[in-house]
Amino acid sequence: MTWLELPEDSGFGIENLPLGVFLGGGRPGFRHGVRIGDAVLDLFGMTGFPVHRTRTLDAFLVAGPGAWRDLREQVTEWLTDARHRVRVEPHLVPLDEVSLHRPIGVADYVDFYSSRQHAENVGRLFRPGTDPLPPNWRHLPIGYHGRSGTVEVSGTPVVRPCGQLGGPDDGELPPFGPTRKLDFEAEVGFVVGAPSEPGERVPVEAFTEHVFGVCLVDDWSARDLQAWEYVPLGPFLGKSFRTSMSPWIVPLAALEAARVPAPPRGTGLLPYLRDDGAPWGLDLALEVRINGEVVSRPSFRDMYWTPAQQLAHLTVNGASVSAGELFASGTVSGAAPDQWGSLLELTANGTQPLRLADGSTRGFLEDGDTVSLSASAPGPGGTRIGFGEVVGRVEPARP
Incomplete structure (x- = not known):
């Protein structure tokens, strides 16, 4: 159960956690984000990892299933354990304050x-x-x-x-x-x-x-x-x-x-x-x-x-x-x-x-x-x- 107040039946609860790429929300440059309810969690803001500050998700995706699993587990912990709330809340950006971009480079x-x-x-x-x-x-x-x-x-x-x-x-x-x-x-x-x-x-x-x-x-x-x-x-x-x-x-x-x-x-x-x-x-x-x-x-x-x-x-x-x-x-x-x-x-x-x-x-x-x-x-x-x-x-x- 997440500590966030989420819209009922939003489809973007803690069970989902899709990834995307956004601009805006008062943050410079492209950022990778996780949608949760009507907000986007800024992954670069949370981690400081340069891989989450690129124009596409490709540089993260290439790391493979282990990295995907670790990120999902980490985000789930951040959004379910109330101990992380003070740290996480500043990096939750309202969805209507960002523009969403093509999430991958479409190599083929x-x-x-x-x-x-x-x-x-x-x-x-x-x-x-x-x-x-x-x-x-x-x-x-x-x-x-x-x-x-x-x-x-x-x-x-x-x-x-x-x-x-x-x-x-x-x-x-x-x-x-x-x-x-x-x-x-x-x-x-x-x-x-x-x-x-x-x-x-x-x-x-x-x-x-x-x-x-x-x-x-x-x-x-x-x-x-x-x-x-x-x-x-x-x-x-x-x-x-x-x-x-x-x-x-x-x-x-x-x-x-x-x-x-x-x-x-x-x-x-x-x-x-x-x-x-x-x-x-x-x-x-x-x-x-x-x-x-x-x-x-x-x-x-x-x-x-x-x-x-x-x-x-x-x-x-x-x-x-x-x-x-x-x-x-x-x-x-x-x-x-x-x-x-x-x-x-x-x-x-x-x-x-x-x-x-x-x-x-x-x-x-x-x-x-x-x-x-x-x-x-x-x-x-x-x-x-x-x-x-x-x-x-x-x-x-x-x-």
């Missing part, structure tokens, strides 16, 4: 395609009358290598991208201009801390030795650009203009009560992907809002491929991972229409527009729209673990 970025429901929905839209899943989908976590330089923290504007909008119509050249099919994708991200060596495989059992924690991701998508360019090599400009991530990284250590087995699979797996002894399914409840109105509530617990399997597949060819690297789940979609995690699904590729409470409709996003994604998970003793939000506002295309 990979996005997967791990929801069977989402993959089948997309397959039915674009390949009606055939098996909605491609032949490889049940055997490996499909993914694409994203552009790390366009991953930004929640609140960064999303400028409508331009590009080739499809094949030539009446003329000889494809039409070019701002995307007409701007979409969101509700996703969950995983932050690598401890690196691996080139040529080294990371087995599913070693997931917690390399991954520090979890965040929320919105992988913005230009569906018309994507549809024209993706054959034969996959997503490129339709994805690389912006990916948004939430500012708080929830430690895996806070999510033990949220762990669930992966759903039953109808086919066998190669040995490197078998996870019977170390399941890392997670019972996360997501919520998507457009202009403040809830349009979907995806559930993460039914994702076919777990993050441990994703990491194992990412490294099975000898590719290494680095501190501050991000990999994401792909769109999270459930079985029911109100659990689908993209407008592509919710509106059947724009053919069945979504009606909002104000009477307006959306096939895809319009300039000025704000999309917010939030999530929570079960914590110990009936508590809830909060993830905060990832928010983006659509701005018009630039000349």
Whole structure:
């Protein structure tokens, strides 16, 4: 029990203790912080360690699980033992007095395609009358290598991208201009801390030795650009203009009560992907809002491929991972229409527009729209673990 007075059901109690990076609160320079309730605990102020006064968490994360565990135990003691109160209180900064920044350097970025429901929905839209899943989908976590330089923290504007909008119509050249099919994708991200060596495989059992924690991701998508360019090599400009991530990284250590087995699979797996002894399914409840109105509530617990399997597949060819690297789940979609995690699904590729409470409709996003994604998970003793939000506002295309 903490000695702080915390808002009821804030999601940021002593069971959570996510890490982030902030500026402000009367303190010079970037600081690492731990969110507790509606306050941020200044880790540099508490420890004096230079590793907590850097622009990203990377220099701390590279130290590995032992350092992560020690910090979590230390912060828990500070916030539960009243003997530390006099020392700690000066380093608690109100959340509304700071600005939150991208918490990691994003050394690399990979996005997967791990929801069977989402993959089948997309397959039915674009390949009606055939098996909605491609032949490889049940055997490996499909993914694409994203552009790390366009991953930004929640609140960064999303400028409508331009590009080739499809094949030539009446003329000889494809039409070019701002995307007409701007979409969101509700996703969950995983932050690598401890690196691996080139040529080294990371087995599913070693997931917690390399991954520090979890965040929320919105992988913005230009569906018309994507549809024209993706054959034969996959997503490129339709994805690389912006990916948004939430500012708080929830430690895996806070999510033990949220762990669930992966759903039953109808086919066998190669040995490197078998996870019977170390399941890392997670019972996360997501919520998507457009202009403040809830349009979907995806559930993460039914994702076919777990993050441990994703990491194992990412490294099975000898590719290494680095501190501050991000990999994401792909769109999270459930079985029911109100659990689908993209407008592509919710509106059947724009053919069945979504009606909002104000009477307006959306096939895809319009300039000025704000999309917010939030999530929570079960914590110990009936508590809830909060993830905060990832928010983006659509701005018009630039000349």
